[in-house]
Amino acid sequence: MSSAPDIVLAERNGHVVTWTINLPQARNPISDNATIDRLVELVEEANNDYDTRVVILTGAGSAFSAGGNIKHMADRDGMFGGAPHELRDSYRRGIQRLPKAIYHCEVPIIAAVNGPAVGAGCDLAMMCDMRVASTTAFFAESFVKLGIIPGDGGAWLLPRAIGAARAAEMAFTGDRVDAATALQWGMVSQVVAPEELARTAQALAERVAVNPPHALRMTKKLLREGQRQDLDSLLELSATMQALSHHTTDHAEAIQAFLDHRTGQFTGR
Secondary structure (H helix, E strand, C coil), X not given: CCCCCCXXXXXXXXXXXXXXXXXXXXXXXXXXXXXXXXXXXXXXXXXXCCCCCEEEEEECCCCCECECCHHHHHHCCHHHCCCHHHHHHHHHHCCCHHHHHHHCCCCCEXXXXXXXXXXXXXXXXXXXXXXXXXXXXXXXXXXXXXXXXXXXXXXXXXXXXXXXXXXXXXXXXXXXXXXXXXXXXXXXCEEECXXXXXXXXXXXXXXXXXXXXHHHHHXXXXXXXXXXXXXXXXXXXXXXXXXXXXXXXXXXXXXXXXXXXXXXXXXXX
């Protein structure tokens, strides 16, 4: 796959990589194939690079993501054009690749929600493992306002983030949820001033990135599997992963660092 790197920028700071959706004039829509291709490509890169331990996802400019491209909807252009069977295929081969890719991203992802997260943009934030928000952010599961439904997996993602009743309220009304309410509902873990957002997200990422990368990836996998497996199945998977963990070099280093009262130095081995 080859994509345009300027659509979503990737910047490394130690073991943390920040992905910035870089379409600020259009408020960072994510429905176009070029943007989807780039995000899928970045997930694949992260999965294959054990030097990447945490990802921060944010938007350039004043918005996190406006979701779908409304102009393209109005013009029935791109993924929004064609007969019903063609539209179905456009969703399946287009934006629906995004929740699948991010769900299977092996490293933790932090959404740094710098502004409005609307429609698919709201769902994009819900795809992430952790979320911090600026005071200027708001969230809206606003598909119903446009006479459509969450076509990108929002009906699966949102209830898992905030519970069924609150997800229903957002999806049925399409109303905005401000940052303070998002914090109260557990949608985000922190709300900070706009100028503090990048620093806050980076600090959280670094708290995660100090840990052994194999253990991080397997822990994320277990959290994902715990959403769909029964306890017996998850325990069996946990036993297998734990056996692998005990035989890593990083586990031995973590034990020795604990005994030596020092910070461990982990290599992903």
